[in-house]
Amino acid sequence: MHELSLAESLLQVIEDVAREQQFSRVKTVWLEIGKLACVEQESLRFFFDAVKADSVAQKAKLEIIGIAGKARCENCHQNCGIETYYTACPYCGQYALKVTQGEEMRIKELEVE
Amino acid sequence: MCTTCGCGVGQTHINGKPVQTQHRADQPVRFRAAESHDTHRDTETMHFGTGIAGAHAPGMSQARMVKIERDILGANNRWAEQNRRYFLAHGIFALNLVSSPGSGKTTLLVNTIERMRDQFPIAVIEGDQQTDRDAARIRATGVPALQINTGKGCHLDALMIGRALQQLSLQDNSLLFIENVGNLVCPSGFDLGEAHKVAILSVTEGEDKPLKYPDMFHAADLMLLNKCDLLPHLNFDTDLAIGYAHRVHPGLPVIQLSATQGDGMQAWCDWIAANGRRVAANENSMETGC
Structure with a gap:
């Protein structure tokens, strides 16, 4: 359910930017969502469709750019890709990975009119 | 044009x-x-x-x-920073207690308050979808408690806490416990401005909770393993549960306790006191310009 809050926050940012930059319609919203971020993409789409009605973004299309998870092993100091938090280091097998990328959740760009 | x-x-x-x-x-x-x-x-x-x-x-x-x-959670994070500055300026040690429903958060809080009320002024913010039953349990101890009902919401956010802080008149150098909505998913993503998230897992829930809900155990700075007095009656492998928590969050400190029987409560209270005094000391050093 917290995707509803995220969708509302997303719309709030868009409306703030619409006032600042004076546009009246958003055609496309590009989001960057890390694979490890606490957000379910399809759920976010569902709620964004629900909250965008009667706003500058009412016809906006959501484009989501997935950001891969990356981590550095605190044991062997190698860098690797990760899909989940409970991943062992593929080089040394220890559970000692520190996430370096993949928790992002941000609006990258808007196409507006 | x-x-x-x-x-x-x-x-x-x-x-x-x-x-x-x-x-x-x-x-x-x-x-x-x-x-x-x-x-x-x-x-x-x-x-x-x-x-x-x-x-x-x-x-x-x-x-x-x-x-x-822009960060989608930018507005929440700005409120969280504002809360954090407020806590720092007043030497308030704020903990965000997160767990699934029924892990024993409120019982833990009531018993923690009884043990620590002589050392620190204490206040509590309770988060639930409905009712003020938890706040009533806290108020029965004599400690001020404010109940936030999230309605259909599944977590507390930093703005709710900011508004609660305006209503609660917190004393300097006090402890603030924020009992989040019982939910192992959503509260993990929302910074409230707290010093630490504390995840509570009870031994009646199953060892693999940290693997099934990794975001929360990754976000926490301390894990409490509660209801340990029931271990003789359960097939719960404590080492396995802690091992799973360490897969998700290497080095996560764990305290095993029983809020009802009191075992392990001293270690938890010592952890709070040590960290709480550090926060208060920082506030005092800010005042004197050190």
């Missing part, structure tokens, strides 16, 4: 001469879709990351790209 469609009539010049555009005022204007190269609209949403190239042609539409690079 053409006021009908913004097509740039009269704006483009080559060698000082205006360039005619194809737009004619007597024709209906259709904006060209940004992704006009892709006619399979139903399947477009499945192709993440194909957009940004900016496929719209300048002069054909008044669409423009606005680079904003």
